[in-house]
Amino acid sequence: MAKLEAVILDWAGTTVDFGSFAPTTIFVEAFAQAFGFALSLEEARGPMGLGKWDHIRALGDTPAIAARWASQFGAPMSDADVDGIYRAFMPLQIAKVADHADLIPGTLETVAWLRERGIKIGSCSGYPREVMDVLIEAAAQRGFKPDHVVAAGEVAAGSRPGPWMALQNVIALGIGDVAGCVKVDDSAPGIHEGRRAGMWTVGLSLSGNESGLTLPQFLAADANHRARVRRRASVNLAAAGAHCIVDTIAELPEALLQIQARIARGERP
Template sequence: MPAVEGVVFDWAGTTVDFGSFAPTTIFVEAFKAAFDFELSLEEARGPMGLGKWDHIRTLGNDSTINGRWQAQFGRAMSDADVDAIYDTFMPLQIKKVVDHAELIPGTADTIAFLRDSQIKIGSCSGYPRPVMEVLCAKAAENGYSPDCVVASDDLSAGARPGPWMALQNVIELGIKNVAHCIKVDDSAPGIEEGRNAGMWTVALTLSGNESGLTLEQFLVASESEKRIARERALSRLEGAKPHYVIDTIADFPGVVDDINRRLNAGERP
């Protein structure tokens, strides 16, 4: 019977780092350190899911941020400026990513479910390889080691929202049918990546970048507060047209069961 063969998980906001705070806070610090430029945490979250150089370039192209940049420097942000911010960002991110490597609640149980189901576990990220090496080592200490890790700078073809990192997982994991693979992410570019690769896609609303909740806030939130955060996240994710929307990775095993049902009925992504 047709069944799910593999899952490709994002990292921050999906399996580790509830609320995706490691990259966002470091973007704020990098803009400040490189150019004494004030960037809000909410602004830093905007293009999440892209490769980090592209993320900075996209921030610089934002009309509001560009207006403040022009007022401060008398010119638009150049690619050289992006390089300077990226070069400031990288050592900060490598140093601090381990502080945000705790597993999101439900990750360990979901991974165990996938292992028991003989489903291969891949991953990819907007983080470049030097950051991923540090993060993977710390995540392994915390009990999470996927079968495959693809970083944003691994492939010459590029990163999200193109399909290449997701498809590299398919190659390395030896998955025979892309339609039997699921991409799980908390960002629109990550969902678009999965759709472009021909996979089922699952968007996470409450553990990731778009809700911006800390784990502590999530654990004490009322149902009304969760509903508001869920709706806010969905308004930013629904344009990517995910096949499924769930709160966190803890809800994922039920999605696998439903996709298996749909595959058995002859459906495809």
């Protein structure tokens, strides 16, 4: 029978950067800088969870954005255009990601809970390694140090929504059974990643991209407001197949205890 061996955590919107604002604001800035093209923050959030080049490509293929792009430039967005936006995105993101590296409340407490139980902590992100190197150092200064990190582009087979980054963590951590792993993410592609890897999955509804709340907005929200945002944010996570959905990483231990009980009953993901 499998036992709970590891959690694989996402980064922005899951452990750092409440509301996942670092990538979204930089996408808006990169589109404007590279091509003078106006992209809204809400539009930038659409494909969140994908690798960043793939994210830009997905934005360019979104019907409303594609129509505006063709109207402005007279042709669909090409892969060369995506390359140009990505080139603008990278230095901006490297320069500013540390500004959004504050830990989501509950991260250190949950990490301590996992350590006490001998549960390994892997992680992966849609950020490329150049960005992750900056973010890893900034998070370490705040006390968060996972056992392993996989960045987008480091696995030859590809990144989300495929299973490869999550499975690379399994290999690096020496996990005996993927059914003893839990993928934790605030985006639908990250939940798809975990399901395709054969893992349990936990979606985070209020700290990440699906809700888009800042930490002050989250803290100020009353129960009714949180319930409305939670319902809206949970739709994509549930559709992606999340086994459990909780508000933030602070509630992750509760979800893991539920998964442990299901494992004890002989269930598998």
